[in-house]
Amino acid sequence: MLPLTELEERIGYEFTDKKLLRRAVTHRSFAQEHNERLEFLGDxxxxxxxxxxxxxxxxxxxxxxxxxxxANLVCEGTLFEIATRIDISSFLFMGEGEIKTGGAHRPSILADAMEAIFGAVFREAGFETAQRVILHLYEPILTALTPEKMSKDPKTRLQELLQGEHLPRPEYAIVNTTGAAHERSFECECRIHSLNIVTTGKAASRRAAEQAAAETALALVKERSK
Incomplete structure (x- = not known):
């Protein structure tokens, strides 16, 4: 595990309250004082x-x-891309069971940690500083955001990427639904059998959940291509 001072350098902000940063990278499997409330704030x-x-x-x-x-820019897939770029997994405090099952590299956990870090910066230094940190980390993504990319959803971009590599299109399926009819939540799965990739997405509609799963899968495919 790397020291948190290194993480501060990577996000471009030095915390006065070091405990706040530690909490932001603490998974609930490690301690009662974990990052879920900061994640809510950061989102x-x-x-x-x-x-x-x-x-x-x-x-x-x-x-x-x-x-x-x-929605495409704040979803799990994009946050996972940023978390991977700054290697958030090297700073996470997690329980042994979670580590053994690959939690330190699970897209949902890394994305949650990024949101918690944003929440921690906001909690300590206010909106303008949090804005600066977020835009700094998003800069490569925003710079590459062409009108063409803005006009295409994650499912379309994923399918085009796979077609360009002569791979079969992904498969989508609902794996869970919760809540009453007026507040239904869908969890959908995106499977790319040829690459052994399986991702999930949650949203208030099936389409949005599929798009969220596709965005995470897109980030994983891009990471493999590097």
Whole structure:
């Protein structure tokens, strides 16, 4: 495990309260003081920061298009991409059982840790500092965000990537549904058999859950291609 001072360098912010950063990278399998509340906070801040960045960047996109692109940028797949780039797994505090089952490299856990870090920065230093940290980490993604990419959803981009490598298209399936009819939550699975990749996504609709699963799968395919 690397020292948290190294993580501070990678995110571009030095914490005054070191315990706050430690909590942000502590999984619930390790201690009662874990990162889930910070994750909740970070998710809200992230949505606001990315939404505002898109609002300023592309004035020709309407509300629906901006909402879809924002959803793609704040989803598990994109957060996993950032977490992998700065190697969040080297800083996580996790229980032995979770480590043995590969939790330190599970997209959902790494994405949650990124949101918790954003929440911790906001908690200590306020919105403007959290905004700076988020935009710094998102800079390569936002820079590469062409109008063409903004117009295509994750399922389309994943299918095109696989077709370009002459691989079969992914398969999608609902693996779980919860909640009453008026507040239903779907969990969908994306399988790429040829690459032995299986990802999941959760959302209030089947389509959105499939898109979330596709976004995570897309990040994994790109990571393998490096």
């Amino acid at each position: 809200s801040v992230l949505n606001c920061v990315i939404g505002y960045a898109l609002f300023l960047r592309d004035k020709h996109f309407n509300e629906g298009e901006l909402s879809r692109v924002r």
